[in-house]
Amino acid sequence: MYEAMLNYPNSLFGQFERLRRELDDLFGVSGLPSSIRSVAPGTLPAVNVGRTPTNVEIYAFAPGLDASKIEVTLDRGVLRIAGERPSGIPDDDPKVNVYTRERGAGSFARAISLPDDVDPEHLKASYRDGVLQVSITRRESAQPKRITVQ
Numbered sequence: 001m002y003e004a005m006l007n008y009p010n011s012l013f014g015q016f017e018r019l020r021r022e023l024d025d026l027f028g029v030s031g032l033p034s035s036i037r038s039v040a041p042g043t044l045p046a047v048n049v050g051r052t053p054t055n056v057e058i059y060a061f062a063p064g065l066d067a068s069k070i071e072v073t074l075d076r077g078v079l080r081i082a083g084e085r086p087s088g089i090p091d092d093d094p095k096v097n098v099y100t101r102e103r104g105a106g107s108f109a110r111a112i113s114l115p116d117d118v119d120p121e122h123l124k125a126s127y128r129d130g131v132l133q134v135s136i137t138r139r140e141s142a143q144p145k146r147i148t149v150q
Contacts, residue, residue, distance in 0.1 A: 044085060044108045053144050056118050056136045063130030070132060072125045082109040117142030
């Protein structure tokens with residue numbers, strides 16, 4: 001249906017789509033979240049969350065951070081990742097005239113709701129090449145079991 005709107009730019013829907021794009025360009029927004037579990041584009045850090053039979057794996061993509069300044073906490077089933085991203089350009093240097101800043105800077109925090117079957121006592125976090133990996137073991141009772149047929 002979206003493609004149909006673009007094929008008829010003078011239709012009511014085509015005009016609304018053009019207006020939406022113009023407003024996105026004006027305000028620097030590249031679209032709204034597509035679902036309740038989505039976040040707005042540009043949210044830092046971007047994350048991927050997945051589950052294996054034994055673990056829940058979270059990957060947070062946050063290049064340019066100091067690993068010692070990344071805070072990872074788990075409280076009541078919510079994993080929180082927080083930190084601060086430097087701008088990369090000194091704000092107080094009178095010799096530097098900044099014309100544009102496309103890289104976001106400042107404090108950030110992400111909260112990720114985890115499944116009930118994670119074991120908070122078995123959590124590992126590592127940061128390498130700009131990717132924070134958090135691995136949380138699923139409880140033994142939640143892991144698949146192979147049953148021998150006799």
